[in-house]
Amino acid sequence: MNSDITPDRSDTSHPPSARQPLGEHWRAASNAHHALFADSRDEAAVSGEIWSIGDRAATPDQAFLLAVITAVSDEAATVVPLSTELNHATEWDLVIPAQTLGYQTIAQVKLAGTVALGQLDQRLSSLAPGSKQQLQELLAAAATGTPIPPQHLPLGPWVLTESDQRLRARALIGEQLRSYLVPEHANPLSEWHSLGSILTRSSRATGIDLATLVDASVVEKLRSDQLDLFSTLPARKMAQLLSTLRIPWTERVRDALYRVVSARYNPTDFAHGSALGRRRPRRTQRSQRAHVSQQQREQAAGEYIKAVERELGEP
Amino acid sequence: MTEPLTDAALRRLKRSGGRQAATDPSVLALLATVANGYPHARIHWLTESREAILNDWHSKRLLKAGRLAAMIDKASSVGALRKLAASDLQQYANDQRRGELPTRLFKRLDKLLRADPNRFTTMLASAERGSTYWTLTSRPATAIFSERDPELKAHVFAVSLKTLDEDPDAGKQSQFIAAGELERYAFEMLDRSARALTLDQLVRGLVVTYGLDPAFEQPPDENDLGGGFYGSERAGVPTLDPPDVPRDDRSAAAQRLIASLTARQLEVLKKFLEGITNQSEIAAALGCSAATISSETGTLRAVISALAPPEEQPEVLHATANLLYGDGHEL
Numbered sequence: 001m002n003s004d005i006t007p008d009r010s011d012t013s014h015p016p017s018a019r020q021p022l023g024e025h026w027r028a029a030s031n032a033h034h035a036l037f038a039d040s041r042d043e044a045a046v047s048g049e050i051w052s053i054g055d056r057a058a059t060p061d062q063a064f065l066l067a068v069i070t071a072v073s074d075e076a077a078t079v080v081p082l083s084t085e086l087n088h089a090t091e092w093d094l095v096i097p098a099q100t101l102g103y104q105t106i107a108q109v110k111l112a113g114t115v116a117l118g119q120l121d122q123r124l125s126s127l128a129p130g131s132k133q134q135l136q137e138l139l140a141a142a143a144t145g146t147p148i149p150p151q152h153l154p155l156g157p158w159v160l161t162e163s164d165q166r167l168r169a170r171a172l173i174g175e176q177l178r179s180y181l182v183p184e185h186a187n188p189l190s191e192w193h194s195l196g197s198i199l200t201r202s203s204r205a206t207g208i209d210l211a212t213l214v215d216a217s218v219v220e221k222l223r224s225d226q227l228d229l230f231s232t233l234p235a236r237k238m239a240q241l242l243s244t245l246r247i248p249w250t251e252r253v254r255d256a257l258y259r260v261v262s263a264r265y266n267p268t269d270f271a272h273g274s275a276l277g278r279r280r281p282r283r284t285q286r287s288q289r290a291h292v293s294q295q296q297r298e299q300a301a302g303e304y305i306k307a308v309e310r311e312l313g314e315p
Numbered sequence: 316m317t318e319p320l321t322d323a324a325l326r327r328l329k330r331s332g333g334r335q336a337a338t339d340p341s342v343l344a345l346l347a348t349v350a351n352g353y354p355h356a357r358i359h360w361l362t363e364s365r366e367a368i369l370n371d372w373h374s375k376r377l378l379k380a381g382r383l384a385a386m387i388d389k390a391s392s393v394g395a396l397r398k399l400a401a402s403d404l405q406q407y408a409n410d411q412r413r414g415e416l417p418t419r420l421f422k423r424l425d426k427l428l429r430a431d432p433n434r435f436t437t438m439l440a441s442a443e444r445g446s447t448y449w450t451l452t453s454r455p456a457t458a459i460f461s462e463r464d465p466e467l468k469a470h471v472f473a474v475s476l477k478t479l480d481e482d483p484d485a486g487k488q489s490q491f492i493a494a495g496e497l498e499r500y501a502f503e504m505l506d507r508s509a510r511a512l513t514l515d516q517l518v519r520g521l522v523v524t525y526g527l528d529p530a531f532e533q534p535p536d537e538n539d540l541g542g543g544f545y546g547s548e549r550a551g552v553p554t555l556d557p558p559d560v561p562r563d564d565r566s567a568a569a570q571r572l573i574a575s576l577t578a579r580q581l582e583v584l585k586k587f588l589e590g591i592t593n594q595s596e597i598a599a600a601l602g603c604s605a606a607t608i609s610s611e612t613g614t615l616r617a618v619i620s621a622l623a624p625p626e627e628q629p630e631v632l633h634a635t636a637n638l639l640y641g642d643g644h645e646l
Contacts, residue, residue, distance in 0.1 A: 025640065027332040028588045029632035035592035036616055037625075052329070052388060061394040084385045087526065101388065102332050103381025122329055124388055126629065157469040160507070164472045205470065206509040207458060246507055 026099040027125040034123060045069045045077055045120055048132045050101065052121045053079065055179045064121060065180045068107055070139060077120065078184065080112045080135065081177060088169050089156025091149055092191065094131070094138050101125050106156065107135055109142045110188040111174050113181030145190070147197030148223075160205040162192050162252055195256035196223040202245035213241055228264040229257075230300050235307030242312065249314050254305060262301035265292060317344045320393050331590030333384025342383075345393070346373060349400045357483040358408040376407045409481050416491055416527045421445070421518045427498055428514065435501065438511040445515035449505065456511040464523050467516060471524040474503045478525065491527070568622045569634035575618055579603070583611045588636050 045051055052064035067079035082096065082105040089095065093106040101124060127135065134153050141149045149155060159167055167189050174188040191197050200223050203210045210219050214233065221227040229238065238257070247253060320341035328336045336342045350369040361368050377383040386403065390396035428435045428449050438456060439448040450456040460467070477496055479489040492500070504512055504520065512520075521527060573581065579601065586597045594612065598605040623631045 025636040026629075026633050028590070029636050030629050031330060031332070031590060032584070032587035032592075032636075033619075033629045033632050035587055036612065036619070037628075052391075054391060061392050061398060063389045063395055063399060064391050066388055084382075087524070098381060101381070102384040105385075121391070122326060124329060125332070128633075129626075129630070157465040157472070159472070160469050161473040161475075163475040164469075165475050166472055205473065205507055207461075208509065246509060 026128055027102055030126040031123070034126075044117070045072055045123065047071055049126045050082065050124045051079075052124055053115055053180055054119050054121050056116070056119065056181075057179065059179075065177065066101075066105070066124065067115075068127060068135065070112070070135070072117075076114050076116055078112065078114050079181060080107045080109055080139070081173075081181075082107055083173070085169075086156075088166050088173075090164075090166050090170070091155045091158045092138070092142065093156045094135055095154040095156070096127070096131055100127060100131060107138075108170070108173075109135070109138050110170060110185055110190075111177055112139070112142075112184040113177065114184065115181045119180070142185070147191040147194040148200055158201060158204055160201050162189075162250070167192070192252060193256060193259075194225055195253070195260045196225045198247060198253060198256055199223065199241070199245065202247045206245055208245060213244060225260050226264065227260070228266045229261050230265050230304055231267060235304055236311050238304075239308050239311030242308075249309070249312055257308065258301045258305055261304045262297040265297045265300045267292065267300075317341055320345050320396070322392050325387065325390060325393060325396065327590070328387050330592065333381065333387045335590075336383055336387050337378055342387075343373075345397060346377070346400055349397060349404060353401065353404055357405060359483075360412050361408055372404055372407045376403070376410075405483065409483070410526070412481065413491070413527050417518060417522050420491070420497075420521055420527075421514065423494075423497060424501060424517050425514055427494075428501060435505070441513075445518075446513050448511040448513050449501075449517075450511040451502070451505045454506065454509075456505070456509060458510045460508055460510040460512045460516060464519070467520045468524045470504055470508055471500075471520040473507055474500055476500055491525075492521075565627075565630045565634035566638070568631045569638050572618060572622055572631060572635055573638060576615070577611075579607075580611050580615055580618075583608060584615055584635070585639060587615075588632070588639070 047069055049069045051067060051069060053067055054064060055062050066082040068082060069077050070080055071078040082101075083093075084103060084105055086095075086104060086106060088108075089106045092110045093108050096105045096107055098104040126132075138149055138153055138155075156166075170188050174183060177183065187193075199210060210222065214222060214237070218227055218232060222233075227233065233241075242249065242253070317340045320339075324339075324341060328339060328342070347369055350372065351365050358368070363371070373383075377386075382403070386396060386399045390399055425444055433452055435449050436452045436455070437447055438450040439459070441447045448459055476492060476499075478492050481489050500521070501517060504517060576584065582601055583597060586592075586600060591597055591600070594605045594608045598608045601608070619628055619631065622628075
């Protein structure tokens with residue numbers, strides 16, 4: 001028994017050279033807590049912990065994937081990969097503070113997936129409570145399919161166009177990660193399927209508020225793809241909107257527009273179509289929403305697209 | 316002679332969070348092996364001695380922002396660490412080679428903006444060439460671009476440039492971006508943003524997006540961390556504190572923890588914080604039996620459990636580590 005150790009509580013700091021570099025205290029504390037209580041609790045991974053994960057084929061000398069555990073079952077764990085490539089951060093990547101691991105990372109929720117418990121190699125740290133809550137919020141947003149994440153979170157710069165290199169990088173990394181996990185999102189670029197997302201991003205890119213371009217009362221519906229464009233926004237206006245926001249007429253934009261028009265087409269029993277320049281009649285008690293067949297929806301969407309293309313001077 | 320790094324030692328280093336790796340002799344020996352054995356042809360522009368290259372690589376890159384710790388965490392074996400280190404050394408050498416690029420890009424962009432008044436025109440002139448605002452002649456802007464790097468980066472990424480790869484075997488450094496592509500960059504930045512940009516902003520966009528000059532990196536601007544329209548754009552800005560942790564309460568609990576421990580219990584706790592969790596190892600380090608350490612560990616658990624519920628205990632230990640090791644001005 002060593003009785004020579006006397007605590008000097010007047011000096012609780014080390015000389016500068018012996019101090020831990022910035023960011024390591026949380027990791028040290030998290031791991032110390034885990035080690036201290038490991039024998040009195042389940043040693044399996046739990047949500048919020050960060051682990052190194054081997055590839056599925058257990059390839060020798062293959063680098064580990066670092067990831068946050070977000071759910072655990074008897075045989076598998078759902079994880080969100082962490083990346084040290086901070087330059088790849090988009091608005092769907094949560095910035096994890098340097099103190100969590102000793103270096104800054106981003107949590108890539110669009111690349112989340114499932115791994116077998118046997119692939120988990122070593123517990124490295126855990127998310128601080130604030131980061132854990134932020135990640136849960138971002139994951140919940142991704143699960144609902146919303147194209148734009150909550151804006152108060154510490155995220156990367158927005159992707160403004162579909163040609164952004166970070167989207168290509170995300171798709172490529174998604175492919176590479178298949179050797180480690182089964183992806184949760186079939187398409188890691190799904191946020192680009194929405195017209196509302198494209199308009200919102202371009203509004204941000206140009207610094208032009210959507211409310212200055214269309215009736216302010218319809219902006220939220222427009223952003224969330226809930227607006228019946230055929231009845232509400234004439235093709236001429238839509239073309240003007242695309243042009244002002246510098247949105248090129250690409251296949252993705254056309255498809256997104258087609259989807260919204262066909263999904264939201266909801267005419268009254270009067271034959272009209274403000275979208276095509278026809279005067280919209282005043283609605284009376286007699287006017288009612290008519291049942292619309294899929295064929296009618298597709299026809300309306302096709303007409304609308306053609307009208308927008310005419311306005312844009314597209315062939 | 317230094318013991319070679321083993322896979323078991325690598326796992327131990329991970330437990331300590333890479334902190335010990337910075338000075339671990341076996342890790343330094345591995346890095347020296349990588350630096351000394353790296354083919355000259357691939358880093359021929361680094362003319363210093365291999366020892367000087369190793370020192371610069373270690374101090375300027377590996378220790379910066381925890382890069383070495385990240386490599387240790389990702390390495391599944393010593394062989395994997397060697398591969399990661401070699402790849403990182405090449406990246407370090409490439410970065411060194413790019414030192415003069417920002418100045419050259421400034422000159423090239425300045426020349427092309429002035430060359431064609433039918434394409435580019437000034438919106439706000441300035442005595443400083445870099446501060447002059449440029450816009451498109453055919454579509455003049457009525458507003459100027461923000462000063463925020465994240466917004467700038469978002470636009471540069473949107474342009475999606477085709478950059479020239481650096482060929483390590485080539486005698487000369489690449490010009491990074493071909494002339495036509497540089498003109499497209501200037502045009503699309505002004506067109507897509509619908510705002511005027513300065514020459515400095517155009518250059519900075521390339522520098523911060525492609526990491527062309529680490530010296531260009533600025534410390535985080537706390538004003539950028541608030542809410543507002545671009546409040547979510549914080550990539551690259553270190554957020555030092557986990558949000559929503561009431562630090563005062565944790566600090567008080569940490570002080571109570573330290574005050575209630577005996578000298579040996581405090582030393583045992585420090586070992587756990589340093590990543591040494593094996594009771595025999597701790598016993599050997601403190602000169603007592605493993606049974607004593609087991610008993611002291613049990614007391615530690617009881618004291619910590621009495622101070623805070625399980626979900627708050629890591630935060631109390633975090634505050635304790637800050638008190639024991641000094642949290643400096645950073646934490």
